[in-house]
Amino acid sequence: MAKCRVFGIDHGLKTVVENGLYMKTMMGETMSVAVIKFVEQEGTHLPAKAHDHGEEASLQVLGTCSIFEVRPGVSEVERPLAQGDAVIIPAGLSHYGKNGYGPEGVSMRLNIVSPPRAEYAAQDETPYYPLANR
Numbered sequence: 001m002a003k004c005r006v007f008g009i010d011h012g013l014k015t016v017v018e019n020g021l022y023m024k025t026m027m028g029e030t031m032s033v034a035v036i037k038f039v040e041q042e043g044t045h046l047p048a049k050a051h052d053h054g055e056e057a058s059l060q061v062l063g064t065c066s067i068f069e070v071r072p073g074v075s076e077v078e079r080p081l082a083q084g085d086a087v088i089i090p091a092g093l094s095h096y097g098k099n100g101y102g103p104e105g106v107s108m109r110l111n112i113v114s115p116p117r118a119e120y121a122a123q124d125e126t127p128y129y130p131l132a133n134r
Contacts, residue, residue, distance in 0.1 A: 009035055009061060009110065016129055020046050023127035025120040032116035036129065038063075040105035046131055048096040056089040056113045063107030064100030069093060 005026070013022035013035060020042030026033045038046070050070045058067070060081040067087055069077040071094070079087055083102060089095055099107035119128040 007035075010037065010108070013037055014126055016126055017042055017046060017131075019043075021129060021131075023129060025117075025127045027116050027120060030116070031112055031114040032120045034111045034113075034117075034120060034127070036109045036111060038099045038101075038107040040101040040107075043099060043101075043107065047098075048129070048131060050094045050096045052092050052094045053117050054113045054115045055091040056111055057086060058089065058112075059086045059110045060084065061108040061110055062104065063102040065107055065109060066098045066100070068096050068098065070095060 007024075007026060013024050015021075016023055019039055022037040022039070024035050050068075058065075058081070060083055062083060064083060065081045067079040067081065067089065069079065071077075081087060097109075101107050117128075
């Protein structure tokens with residue numbers, strides 16, 4: 001029988017980059033969920049590379065973020081998110097983010113993607129994040 005799964009936003013995150021990036025991912029049948037926490041100490045030195053995947057809803061939990069839409073032959077479009085703002089990114093739209101940090105020195109988002117992101121499937125390993133050096 002199907003049942004609800006409850007999770008803490010800031011509990012059980014795995015280290016991707018010490019003092020910089022922490023994550024956890026969860027998989028549903030038709031969506032994947034990721035909690036992404038950047039810490040200002042090392043997180044400001046971790047640029048993301050542009051990527052695309054299924055439709056994504058992203059909620060800025062702490063700090064701020066700008067989502068940049070990347071389209072060939074067109075200037076990038078910035079979509080700023082304040083703490084508490086959310087955005088829906090269409091499937092297949094190439095994008096990346098740049099963090100802004102609140103007084104606690106953290107930028108944290110909750111991302112939900114449908115269909116599930118295949119790279120999130122291995123929950124016992126270090127979560128994947130599209131950093132520029134990967």
